[in-house]
Each structure stands twice: as structure tokens, then as C-alpha cells.
Amino acid sequence: MECPEKSYKCSGKGFGKSRTFSEIQAKIKAGKAVVLTAEEVASRVRAGEKVEFEDVDVITTATRGIMSGTYAVLSFKVAEPDNFIRASEVSLNGIPAVVGPCPNERLGILDLIVLGTARSKTDPRYGGGHLLRELVEGKTISVAVKPAASETSPASAPFSIKTSLSEMPFARLYATRHAFKNYKAFVNPGKEALNTIFHVLPFKGDFQEMTFCGCGALNPLENDPHLESIGIGTRVLINGAEGFVTGYGTRSSKNNPNLAGFAELRNMEPEYMGGFVSSEGPEIINTWAVPLPILNPGMLENILKLDKEIPLQLVDLAGRTPLCEISYGDVWDEADLRVRYEPKACLECKSCELLRLCPMEAIKKTKTGKIKHIRSLCFNCGLCVSRCRGGAFKAKLGSVHCLIEGSLKDIQVTLRQSDRARAQKAAKELKNKVLSGEFRIKEAVEKIKFD
Ligand code: SF4
Ligand code: SF4
Structure with missing residues (x-):
């Protein structure tokens, strides 16, 4: 076979070879497939190993970050039939929902979009992301219904x-713009601090700080930018639950795609x-x-690209x-991907501003007055690192x-809007599920195309 271009396609051991989805599925079923996380591939490349086509059948990728393009459709009973005609306004734990699309006239059932x-x-620190997590945690919520007149x-x-x-009976999360092929880094060159969804505090001016989004080499679309594997109907995990890709999301383009699902x-x-509380209000996190x-x-x-080969635009x-x-x-x-708390370094300040500032409410005070870091809530954003007076919260940003x-300009990173540590965890969990057969890879039914 003649080499059409100067690229890996023409130099790797597997040049001229290919495999089908069904062959890979059969290999997984037979326990013979090699499945690696994108992080494991990167470690091998960093160690100087050559990774060839024959060495790996499937890689698992992941990303975790703020993904505003999210809504949920909920449908449930709120009253016995014929108690009211239809609802005009509904709020869930104080969060206004869109009533409909179906009115469910006189049935006592609501269809809602949140x-x-x-x-x-x-509550300025409570939004749709908080509500959806509380539902998934199994918590009880309050639903206030205002019936409409006829x-x-x-x-x-x-x-x-x-x-x-x-x-x-029905509770589904929809992504209108998720898993962007990485994203951007931000600075504020102006004089005035700005409130923004890209910072937890007003964003300082004069290039004093930088925030960024994107899990780099772990990102799904960074690993499949030409959408050869990912397509409409691809089975994925969204927040740990099996779901499907339905196409590209809003503001997608050929060079900078994102996914709907x-x-x-x-x-x-x-x-x-x-939920994640930014200086512009509550935002939502997905994985x-x-x-x-x-x-x-x-x-x-x-x-095989490492983080240093993946561009990040500072804007x-x-x-x-x-x-x-x-x-x-x-x-x-x-x-450091994880932020650590060292209680011995805590000065037990009279007023710990981290209790108010942590965007995840992952810093709490115990009954005995000690500061506690709740790891399962922590997003590893790093805000607490620069704000803790005693340096008890630690991470190299x-x-x-x-x-x-x-x-x-030498600009300090003060906040990360992507949690690579948990993205790694998600990619590892998916790898284990693929290997055990709990998660079946699914071939796309249609390519995602951009006109
Ligand atoms: S700011 Fe830091 S040192 Fe002070 S109480 Fe909070 S955690 Fe402890
Ligand atoms: S890194 Fe610090 S500020 Fe950020 S979520 Fe974790 S505890 Fe809160």
C-alpha cells in the first residue's frame, strides 16, 4: 500500500491495517482485548515506550467540568386526577421549572424542564446543578405548584x-453542549474586576490571575477529533450512568466540536x-x-499526543x-490534580472565609469548631489554596x-474549572466496566457531520 501522507498512518507497524467494531466487541467478549485509559497511554508515551496499533484495542477517555448546556426532563404525579386543570408555575426547592411541553390536562401529573x-x-448559591445532584443523592425535594385558570x-x-x-417515573438528563474538545484559558486585562462564570470570585484585572477549562489529553474529542469512533448512538457514561450521544451540541464546529446526549x-x-457557585451565579458540573x-x-x-502538544488558547x-x-x-x-487539606496547618481563624467561598461547599466546620474538607464534594478547583490564611489547603496550580x-507576563493559575482527578477516575471505571462486560461498546448508527 502506498503511503498517502507523512504521518503516523504511514509509519506505524499497523499501516494498512484496520479493525471493525464487531471484531473489537468479539475480542472483549473473549477476554482478549487490551483496554487502556488515555492516561495509561500517555504514561507509556512519557516513559519512552512506543505504542502501536497492535498494542491497544480500546482507550477510555473522560472529562469533568462545568457544562452549562444541561437540562433535565422530569415527569411525576403531584395530585389525584381532576384536582387542577394544569400548572402555570412550578418550582422545585425554589428553582423555577419550565412547565410542559405536555400539559397533562386534569391528570395531576407534571412534565417539567429544569x-x-x-x-x-x-438562595443565590443554589441552582439546577445542586437540585439534580440532590435528587440523585435520594434527597426529598419540595415542589410548589401554581395551577392555571381556564x-x-x-x-x-x-x-x-x-x-x-x-x-x-421519568427523569432524564439531556446535554445540549457537553464535553467540548477542551476549551480556553482566561485572563482579565482590564482594570476592573469582573463577575463571570469562569471564576468563583470577581476576576482580578491587570493579568493578575488565570483560570482555565479542559482535561487536556484525557478529553474524548481531543482523542477522536475526526469523530471516527464517536458518532450518533455511541454508548457513553454521563455522570456514571449509561447514556448515548445524539449528535453535536450548540456552538459546535468542525475544529471545535462538543457533544449532545x-x-x-x-x-x-x-x-x-x-452545582458550582461562580461569581455570576450557580453553574452545573457534569462528567x-x-x-x-x-x-x-x-x-x-x-x-498518543501528550498535554504539551495540545494547544490551549489564552483569551x-x-x-x-x-x-x-x-x-x-x-x-x-x-x-497537583488533587487539593489536600492539612489540618495541622489550620490557624483556626476566627472567621474562615473558605466556608463561604468554596464553590462546592466542600469546606465545613465541625461541631467542635474544626475545619473539615469533604473530599466527595471537592472539585479540586484550587481556589482555597490561594485564599487559606494558614496554607492548610495545598496543591501546586x-x-x-x-x-x-x-x-x-508570568500569570498565576488561581482556579481550574475542570477536575482532571475525577475525569481520571471516570476513565478508569469505564475501562473496568468494558473489561468486565458490564459496559458494552456500541457502534454509532450515523456519523456526526458538520456542513
Ligand atoms: S482560612 Fe485556612 S487557616 Fe484559617 S480557618 Fe480557614 S482553613 Fe484554617
Ligand atoms: S479545591 Fe478547595 S475551594 Fe475548590 S472545591 Fe475543593 S475545597 Fe472547595
């Missing part, structure tokens, strides 16, 4: 009920989801884990003007060097 970025009318009869009185996920709320794991069957040697070209927060190009290696290679308008 936006992941919806905000509580009474042309022939007045509205019946507003009422409220308590319910939980186990009492909802869905999964059942009842099968999700709370640790992978939740995707995606298996990539390696169909041809060309796919390895992107899979002006206001207007997103590109300022400089760094790489995911600059932000992840030397960084690093800094980047950028030449901007002829001047070299």
Missing part, C-alpha cells in the same frame, strides 16, 4: 408537595455531578467517560479575544508565561 443553570428565587373556571389554590427521584438521572453517581475503539492506526496519531475574558497560545502541558504537567503585546 435548566442546569436555573437559579433559586431565594376560560371557564378560576385557578385552584397553589399547593406544594414533597417528592424524590424514586417517585418520578442523554442519560437517566436515576443511574447517575452524585460524585460526578453537582463524561467515552470509550474509543481504535479502528485504524491513524486514530493513534491523536491518542481576554471580555470578548474572548485571543492573547497568546499555551498548552495543556503548561497547566497540567507539573500541577502553577503559572504560565505569555508574551502579550510584546511584554512577557
Whole structure:
């Protein structure tokens, strides 16, 4: 076979070879498939090992971060039939829901759409992401219903009920824009601090700090940028629950795609989801884990890329003007993925501002007045590292060097909007499920195409 271009496609041991989905499925069933996480592939490459087409059948990729393009559709009973005609307004734990699309006239059943970025009318630190996690945790929620009037009869009185996920026959999470092929890093070159969804605090001006999004070499679309494996109908894990890709998401483009999909709320794991309070209000976190069957040697070209080979654009927060190009290696290679708490270093300050600032409420005070770090809630964002007076919260977040308008700037990373530690965990869990047969890889029914 003639080599069409200078690339791995033409130089790897497997040049000219390919495998089908069914062959890979059969290999998994026979216990003969090699399944590696994207992180394991990267470790081998970093150690100087050559990874060839024959060495691996499937890699598992993942990403965890703030993914605003999320909504849930919930349908459940709130009253006996014929008690009210239909609802005009509904709120769940104070979060306004969109009533419909189906009115379920006189049935006492609600169909609701809850936006992941919806905000509580009474609590500025509570949003749709918090509500959905609480449902998945099995907590009881309050539903306030305002019935609508009809042309022939007045509205019946507003009422409220308590319910939980186990009492909802239908509860599904939909992604309208998830798992972006990595994202961007942000600075504020202006003088004034800005409130933004890209920071927990007002974003300081004068290039004093940087935040960023993206899990780098672990990201599903970074590993399959030409959408050779991922397509419509691909089975994935969304927040730990089996779901499916339905196509590309909003603001997708050929060079910068993201995914749309869905999964059942009842099968999700709370640790992978939740609310995140930014200085612009509550946001929502999601986690995707995606298996990539390696169909041809060309796919390895992107899979073997290390973080330092994946560009990360640093942009002006206001207007997103590109300022400089760094790489995911600059932000992840030397960084600590997990934030640690060392109680001995805590000064037991009279007023610990971290109790108020932690975007996940993962820092609490015990009855005895001690500070407690709740690992299962922590997003590893790193905000507490720079704000803790005693340096009790520790993690290396690093800094980047950028030449901007002829001047070299050294900018400190103060916040991460992606949790690579949990993305690693999700990719590992998916690997184990693929190997055990608990998760069956599913071939796409249609390619995702951009016009
Ligand atoms: S700011 Fe840091 S040192 Fe002070 S009480 Fe909070 S955790 Fe402890
Ligand atoms: S890293 Fe610190 S501030 Fe961020 S979620 Fe964890 S405990 Fe909270």
C-alpha cells in the first residue's frame, strides 16, 4: 500500500491495517482485548515506550467540568386526577421549572424542564446543578405548584408537595453542549474586576490571575477529533450512568466540536455531578467517560499526543479575544490534580472565609469548631489554596508565561474549572466496566457531520 501522507498512518507497524467494531466487541467478549485509559497511554508515551496499533484495542477517555448546556426532563404525579386543570408555575426547592411541553390536562401529573443553570428565587448559591445532584443523592425535594385558570373556571389554590427521584417515573438528563474538545484559558486585562462564570470570585484585572477549562489529553474529542469512533448512538457514561450521544451540541464546529446526549438521572453517581457557585451565579458540573475503539492506526496519531502538544488558547475574558497560545502541558504537567487539606496547618481563624467561598461547599466546620474538607464534594478547583490564611489547603496550580503585546507576563493559575482527578477516575471505571462486560461498546448508527 502506498503511503498517502507523512504521518503516523504511514509509519506505524499497523499501516494498512484496520479493525471493525464487531471484531473489537468479539475480542472483549473473549477476554482478549487490551483496554487502556488515555492516561495509561500517555504514561507509556512519557516513559519512552512506543505504542502501536497492535498494542491497544480500546482507550477510555473522560472529562469533568462545568457544562452549562444541561437540562433535565422530569415527569411525576403531584395530585389525584381532576384536582387542577394544569400548572402555570412550578418550582422545585425554589428553582423555577419550565412547565410542559405536555400539559397533562386534569391528570395531576407534571412534565417539567429544569435548566442546569436555573437559579433559586431565594438562595443565590443554589441552582439546577445542586437540585439534580440532590435528587440523585435520594434527597426529598419540595415542589410548589401554581395551577392555571381556564376560560371557564378560576385557578385552584397553589399547593406544594414533597417528592424524590424514586417517585418520578421519568427523569432524564439531556446535554445540549457537553464535553467540548477542551476549551480556553482566561485572563482579565482590564482594570476592573469582573463577575463571570469562569471564576468563583470577581476576576482580578491587570493579568493578575488565570483560570482555565479542559482535561487536556484525557478529553474524548481531543482523542477522536475526526469523530471516527464517536458518532450518533455511541454508548457513553454521563455522570456514571449509561447514556448515548445524539449528535453535536450548540456552538459546535468542525475544529471545535462538543457533544449532545442523554442519560437517566436515576443511574447517575452524585460524585460526578453537582452545582458550582461562580461569581455570576450557580453553574452545573457534569462528567463524561467515552470509550474509543481504535479502528485504524491513524486514530493513534491523536491518542498518543501528550498535554504539551495540545494547544490551549489564552483569551481576554471580555470578548474572548485571543492573547497568546499555551498548552495543556503548561497547566497540567507539573500541577497537583488533587487539593489536600492539612489540618495541622489550620490557624483556626476566627472567621474562615473558605466556608463561604468554596464553590462546592466542600469546606465545613465541625461541631467542635474544626475545619473539615469533604473530599466527595471537592472539585479540586484550587481556589482555597490561594485564599487559606494558614496554607492548610495545598496543591501546586502553577503559572504560565505569555508574551502579550510584546511584554512577557508570568500569570498565576488561581482556579481550574475542570477536575482532571475525577475525569481520571471516570476513565478508569469505564475501562473496568468494558473489561468486565458490564459496559458494552456500541457502534454509532450515523456519523456526526458538520456542513
Ligand atoms: S482560612 Fe485556612 S487557616 Fe484559617 S480557618 Fe480557614 S482553613 Fe484554617
Ligand atoms: S479545591 Fe478547595 S475551594 Fe475548590 S472545591 Fe475543593 S475545597 Fe472547595
